[in-house]
Amino acid sequence: RKSSSQIDSDLVKQYEGEVQYWQELLRRLVSVVKFLCVRGLAFRGNNELIGSSNNGNYLGILELLSEYDTFLAEHISKHANKECCPNAVEFFNLLQNLYSWFVSSTHRWQVHRKHLRGLPVTKALSDTRWSARYDAVRALNKGYHENMSALEELQSDENQPRDSRLVAEGFLKKLQQLEVAILVEVWDTVLERFQKTTVHLLESLLEFVRSQRSEFEYYEDKGIAKSVVKVYKETSKREKTRKRQFDEGCSKETIFSPRERFRCEVYLPIMDALSSAVQHRLHSYMHIQNKFGFLSNICELSKDDIRHAAIQLMETYVNDFEDCFPSEMIHFSEFYKTVSGQEKKKTRNSSTEIEMLLLLNENMCSHIFPNVHIALRIYLCMAPSNCCGERSFSKLKRIKNEARNSMGQERLNFLSLMSIENDVVDSLF
Structure with a gap:
């Protein structure tokens, strides 16, 4: 009674030890499940619950993580939709589907090539894997009427299957739209500038x-001159009138014309999104x-400026440079001034x-200027790291392969979601 501890202190310590044990166990299990889900690796066992007599792989955690991941993913989606233009996405989907459909059949591809003879469009399309590349848009723009001619021939060819003729008719109607013709001209011009612009010209x-x-x-x-249909798609649609509420005023609603709607809801959002991205x-x-x-202006800088810039770089990359880097940088500047005159003609x-x-x-001279060599390699290797990876395969094919044919739909949904939204999963816990 005189001691500060309670009578059941041993039981409390035992309870706290068990809680800590299960917390650590849960943390390890969550890490394992995250690791497997993000990489699409295989699970083994059933959906046992923690604490049961046959714990197996504790796959009950998979459902818990997936539900939380679904909530966060729906919230990353809402934010992304604010910056996304559905019409731009639909245009590039059309571009990709048109190419994929043309090359899916040898006969159709031969008909297509016959209409594009002599043009570099065929090679540009065949080399395209990323639908948003400049080459693909330029190919469609240069061969716009040739593509429509090929689709018209395929649509009217009675020897083709009915499904193929219907698909050709759908593509033809899309290419005949004024909106599509305008977007082809817009993306051709814009992506050409993006394709040819280097880092030093980003401001321009x-x-x-x-x-x-x-x-x-x-x-x-330009779109009107290219398109078969000279009016916007919504021109022929009947205007919808909204039922007024009793507490609304008598002023008329502002109704955009199809032209203004396309300009405000498609063209301007595309330009604003591109400006934000650049x-x-x-x-x-x-x-x-x-x-x-400072590396590009090393010949114009004073010794103090070079020394100060080298010290700042050392503070950023603490483990990469030696203390002699500032003096080595000054020495290299004199070496570069002396030697670069003749070598510049070559490069x-x-x-x-x-x-x-x-x-x-x-x-x-890399052994004489090792720190300068390291600085140059770090800087020159940064540009490729700015690129985004291109996924040319399906997550579903990786997750549900021949070894997982017995996987249920529920678990397949969970695994697919967590593999696709891997960046969200990595941020959990």
Whole structure:
């Protein structure tokens, strides 16, 4: 009674030890389930619950994680839909489906090639894997009428299956729409600028995209000249009138014309989304430029400026550079001024940083300037890391393979969701 501990202190310690044990066990199980789900690896066993006599792999956690993942994924979706233009997505789906359908049959592809003879369009389409690439849009734009001619021939060919003729008719109606013709012209121009723009020209690219917001009439005229149908799709639709409530005023509702609706709901959102994407990319590059930008101006900077920039870079990459890096950088600047005059003639089309790296390698000086060599390699390897990976396979084929034919629909849904939304799963717990 005189001690501060309770009578059942041993029981409390035992209880707390069991709680900690099961918490650690649950944490390990969640990590294992996350690891397997994200990578689409196989599970074994049934959906046993924790604490049962046959625990197996504790796959009951899979349902719990999937439900929470579903909630978070529906919330990443709502945010993404605010920045997504359904018409732009539909256009690129049309582009991909048109190509896939043309190459799915040898006969149809031969008919298509006959109408595109002599044009580089065929090769551009056949080389395209990513539907949003500039080559694919340019191919459709250059061979727009040839594609429609091929579809018309396939549609009227009685030797073709009925399903194939119906598909050809659907594609033909799409290409005849004025909206599709305008989007072809828009994306052809915009993606061409994106394709040819380097990092140093991102600011001018941003200004170019912003200037296109006021160029709708230009693309509309080009689309009208290209399209078979000269009016917007909604022109022939009957206007819907909304039933007024008793507490509403008597003023008339503002009804956009089909042209204004397309401009405000499709064209302007596309340009705004592109501007936002380029601005975000520019901000990322400027963050890197603040650290490595001194390399391209090393001949114009003073020794103090070079030393200060090298020290800042060392503070960012603590484990990559030695303490002698500032003085080594100053020495390299003098070496670059002396040697680069003759070598620049050979590599004048390359950037300054690439020229520096080539000078070190060709003159076998990487051991003399090891820290400079490391800095150049870090900087030059950053551009590819800015690209997004391209998934050319189906998650379902990976998850439900020949070894998992007995998998139930519920578990398949859970595994597919967690594998697709792997970034959400990684953020759990």
